[in-house]
Amino acid sequence: MIMNLKIKYGIAVSIVMMVLSMTISCEKMVETDYPNNQIPSELVFEDEQTAEAALAGLYSGLWETSMYSGGINGMGALLGTYTDDLTCVYTSASNGVLDLYINQQLPTNTAVTALWASTYQQIYYANSIMEGVANSKSLSVAVKGRIRGEALLVRSMLYMDLYQIFGEIPYTATTDYVINSKLSRMPKDEFLTRVETDLSEAVNLLPSAYRNSERIYPNKYAGYVALAKMKMLLKKWNEADVICTTIVQAPGLSYQNDISKVFQKTGGHIIWQLKPKNSNDATKEASLYNFTSAPTSFAMNPDLVNSFxxxxxxxxxxxxxxPFGQQINYKPAKYKNLAVNNATEYSIIYRLDEVYFMQAESLLQQNKVSEAVVLINRSRQRAGLPALSTNLTVSAAMVQLKEEKRREFFTEHGMRFFDLKRWGMLDGLTSVKPNWKSFQSQWPIPQKELLVNPNINPQNNGY
Structure with missing residues (x-):
């Protein structure tokens, strides 16, 4: 969290060495001007190898503990149970998730606090990378641009989604502790403009080609997906439509027509995915949602199951x-490989299927129904369902898009929450979530943050 981070000048050795398994020479660790457990940024970025190691640490953190993690601390689980994707079966409220499920979260909720803290830690890390790149005297212009582009994209994604969860939040582009400790919440319009500008810069900096054939690092088209999401958030429908067209037409990207292969790592529909920490590890999604008798963490919400x-x-x-006793529960099984036998699945961040739905929504907002319905039909026909008529009204097509998108993307990075919020439909959760209140469209700012930095006040309404 930005208010009490102690690292000011460099990147922690523990991050570089333990997370990345990189070797840093002893000579680089004797700089007396820095704490003993840190490496000055200019040393970390003195060559491309160490710069890449620092960047890899950012992605490792996204997979391990971030809002994009497929585990218990990620948006798929937290926002899935907060809305109507998942039911939570935890018997203890100690991890904060149960209170999210019953919509009774408080500013002291541990899951809320952890998501805020881990996100700002990763924002800090991204800022540190960008500062290190800017100060490096040895990296080429091309390498500097690409590394800055990747870090800037990640930071922008974190900001965009954190804003949608909490409302107005602090924005920082520095690692300076003094500045960060006094930040206040940036007004909505200024915040969104900055993030939109940052995303545009990231797209311009990122190369079109993937630097790894497994697509475990973002390229220009991953940046375009994030930028299109921002355009939709700003209701710039024509711009979102144009960007989606660019993505769909990108060389190397192709729609996956075989439903059994949608979550396999080799498909041409995958735009960006995160590799598990160790080779052949299961994805966090496969582990989290797996149960063979009674569920232990989450099960699919019956309302969702009945929608198919x-x-x-x-x-x-x-x-x-x-089946368990007289009851049947349903588990998400998009990712199937467990334990150390996983050779086919990584955790997908962006897939082309989402772009089709984004473009369809943007088209409907421009009254281009027939074009939109063709895109919606891609997932329906892959699922063995009949195509929708292209003669639907705008409102009827929008209903179909909303229902189809829920069935296609449940448990994927909080998409259901973000969609319902953009559509102004969160209050409709009262049909399956009796404790839901309108003010809960935003989570509370963690109490710990308000105590450390009173500039973040006031607390969100209702809390």
């Missing part, structure tokens, strides 16, 4: 019925 028609192939490929 009998012939929908996603009933077979995206979730699994688990």
């Amino acid at each position: 028609s009998t012939g929908d192939l996603r009933r077979v490929h995206y979730f699994t019925a688990v």
Whole structure:
């Protein structure tokens, strides 16, 4: 969290060495001007190898403990149970998740506090990388630009999604502790403009080619996806439409027509994915949602299960019925490989399917119904369902888009929450979430943050 981070000048050795397994020479660790457990940024970025190591640490953190992690601290689980993707079966409220499920979170909620803190830690790390790149005297212009582009994209994504969860939040582009300790919440319009500008810069800096064939690092088209999301948040529908067209037409990207391969790591539909920490590790999603008798953490919300028609192939490929006694629970099963036997799955951040839905929504907002319905039909027909008529009204097509998107993207990085919020439909959760209140469209600012830095006051309404 930005208010009490102690690192001011460099990147922690523990991050560089333990997370990245990189070797730093002893000579670089004797600089007397820095704490013993830190490496000055200019040393970390004196060559491309160490700069890449620092950047890899950012991605490792995203996979391990971030809002994009597929585990218990990620948006897929937290926002999935907060809305109507998942039911929570934890018997203790100690991890804060149960209170999110019953919509009774407080400013002291541990899950809320942890998400805020980990996100700002990663924002800090991204800022440190960008500062190190800017100060490096040995990296080439091209390498500097690409590394800055990747770090800037990650930071922008973190800001954009954190804003949608908490409302107005602090924005910082520095690692200076004195500045960060006094930040206040940036007004909405200024904040969104800055993040939109940052995303545009990231897109311009990122190369079109992937620097790894497994697409475990973002390229220009991953940047375009994030930028299109921002345009939709700002209701710039034509601009979002144009960006989505650019993505769909990108060389190397192709729609996955085989529903059994949607969550396999080798598809041309994958725009960006995160590699597990160790080779053949299961994805965090596969581990978190797996149960063979009674569920231990989450199960699919019955309302979601009942939204699938009998012939929908996603009933077979995206979730699994688990009988236990007289009851049947359903577990998300998009990712299937468990333990150390996973050779086929990474955790997907962006897939082309989402771009089709983003463009369809942007088209409907421009009254281009027939074009939008063609895009919606891609996922329906892959799931074995009949195509929708292209003669639907705008409102009828929008209803179909909303229902189809819920069935296609449940548990994927909080997409359901963000969609409902953009559509002004969060209050509709009262049909399945009796404790839901309108003010809960935003989470409370963690009490710990308000105590450390009173400039972040006032607390969000209702808390």
